[in-house]
Amino acid sequence: MAIHPVEFRYGTPEMRVIWEAENKLQKMLDVEAALAQAEGELGIIPAEAASEIVRKASTEFVTLxxxxxxxxxxxxxxASLVKALAEQCEGDxxxxxxxxxxxNDIVDTSNSLLLRDSISVLRDKLTRVLEVLLDxxxxxxxxxxxxxxHGQHALPTTYGMKFAIWADEIHRQLExxxxxSERLCVGMMTGAVGTTAALGEEGLEVHERVSEILGLRPVLISNQVVQRDNHAEFxxxxxxxxxxxxxxxxxxxxxxxxxxxxxxxKFDPEKQVGSSTMPHKMNPITAERICGIARVIRSYVVAALENNPLWHERDLTxxxxxxxxxxxxxxxxDYILKLTxxxxxxxxxYPENIRRNLEFTGGLIMAERLMAELTRRGMGRQTAYAAVRQCAIEASRTGRSLRDVVLERSEIMDYLTVEDLEEIMNPETYIGSARxxxxRVLEESEKWL
Structure with a gap:
């Protein structure tokens, strides 16, 4: 019976299959096979024995x-895996x-294989999110x-800016x-305390050859484990x-x-239900799920950091x-990448609401532009700020538009024509270098992809 939501609710097939018990077992068998192959090549064990171990290191023979x-x-x-593999091998x-x-040579190296596959899946979805954001x-x-x-209306911007900022950030996450990945996905075959003593003079050669067979970079130095700063970083x-x-x-x-x-x-009114009791509800349930699961993922950081300090050459914590x-x-x-x-x-x-919200304050969002224009036309910056602020306060208090209040202020209109004021109050023309x-992000992204 399924218990954990990952088993039946959260997750994608392509990531789940990587971490399923049978695949994890196969990855450990792959490491045992690489070890036998390396030792056979170097004459540490009989070549025939190495070939037999490689042939039987499969879940076809060694079942979960x-x-x-x-x-x-x-x-x-x-120890159970070793016994199960050994009993499938013919002869001695x-x-x-x-x-x-x-x-842990087997565990850490097989984990590197699992993590390498996982990073490939994650990278694919991150790249797709980046592409969608750029579009x-x-x-x-x-x-x-x-x-x-601060949750308050400030100045005009563009949705292009929002999406470009997110795209730039996703690119950094890819980097x-x-x-x-370069530091995390490494191979290790260094023995009980990392010295390769049981393998004799050829220990380092075995260590390096195992990693080569598996397509991993051999860890430079270890004790009984690949050091967990790598895993914490991941x-x-x-x-x-x-x-x-x-x-x-x-x-x-x-x-x-x-x-x-x-x-x-997007909400499908023909099928989707927003609430079990309120028929009108159309809730952002997917975005909420992303935010909720992100909290769980962040919580793993503490455990990952605490996994680095272990007793001496290693303990089991x-x-x-x-x-x-x-x-x-x-x-x-991977799942919340899919949801995103x-x-x-x-x-x-909803373009009409975007326009409505842009005009919601009656032009107060154009106060900065008005101040800047007055300064350009000869009014001192501090004087302009004070004058526009007084107008903004009156507009807020009375519910009138900033434009109408300004039109009555001769100390301001001495610097402007009515046509000038109309242009100043147009939010569509006050987006600076946004476009x-x-x-620039779109141009730079050609290198990213």
């Missing part, structure tokens, strides 16, 4: 059921399984909207993931990615609020938490 059956007695997962080949290795930035470079600071990168997606989803949720309703998730946080962090990050794609690819714009900034 048999490994679990042995583990019920041994209480040791890798089984005697050479796992020679010179320690359990949205391009399509909306001239869609002027109100910018908000972080790639840089982290979890922190995923938490950072999750926070970017949280930021995007939070903005969309806010912009979908009833009183704002500028953009929002990192193992149990990593069995949870590594698969879950990958599965949940779903939201962004089906984003609904060029978006274009």
């Amino acid at each position: 059921e048999r490994v679990n059956e042995i583990e019920r007695d041994t209480k040791h997962d890798i 080949a089984g005697e050479y399984v796992h020679f010179g290795a320690t359990s 949205l930035a391009d399509e909306n470079r001239d869609r002027v909207c109100i910018g908000r600071t 972080r993931l790639d840089a982290c 979890i922190m990168v995923l938490a950072n990615i999750a926070t970017t997606l949280d930021k995007i989803a939070l903005e969309i949720r806010n912009l979908q609020r009833t009183e704002i309703m500028e953009v929002g998730e 990192n193992s149990s938490s990593e069995r949870i946080i590594l698969p879950e962090a990958c599965i949940l990050t 794609l779903d939201v962004l690819c089906n984003l609904v714009f 060029r900034m978006v274009e």
